[in-house]
Amino acid sequence: RVSGGGRANLRGAPGVRVLHHRRAANALSGGPGAEGTAAVAEIVASEVDGFVTWLRGADVAPTVAALRAAAEDVVSAELRRLAQRRPDLTDEQRAEVARTVHRVVQRLLHSPTVRVRQLAATPGGDQYAALLRELFDLDVPHTSGADAIPDIGGER
Structure with a gap:
């Protein structure tokens, strides 16, 4: 369901854990997958730029x-x-x-x-x-x- 702010209201839904994207990024930034995460982010950014150009x-x-x-x-x-x-x-x-x-x-x-x-x-x-x-x-x-x-x- 979508609240007035346009965000999905998932808090309290069974089996759902809500994380803020900045908190998740900070948690991953120093971890073992940090290099892979940065590479994935760069690939996604490049593909988005390519799509917008197209x-x-x-x-x-x-x-x-x-x-x-x-x-x-x-x-x-x-x-x-x-x-x-x-x-x-x-x-x-x-x-x-x-x-x-x-x-x-x-x-x-x-x-x-x-x-x-x-x-x-x-x-x-x-x-x-x-x-x-x-x-x-x-x-x-x-x-x-x-x-x-x-x-x-x-x-x-």
Whole structure:
């Protein structure tokens, strides 16, 4: 059961002994497993950092996808316009023009999208995705808000 403070109220439950985490850490700090405990704490901290970095990077994926989709829409519209203006082009010529335009767009988008993924993985990186959405007027559903993950502190 959870009390008003959000903590589980386990005192007095059969077979349960409640220890404060600081008291347990102090008890283990000088004991025979102290080295192992420190190593485990370091591994956990490293994995948590890695997960938060991944989460921040994944947070920008919908924005990058929306940017690429918007670019694809522009390419498709321009290729349709070209087909209307130049009906004399053969199917082979149209296909070659389409491949060329797609390659150009992919090359133009590659470096910025790679870089925004890298930047998004840093603290405050959600601002880069927000900037892309603003600059290109992208309609992207709300992301996870990885930067809202509280820093719970602790020693590392």
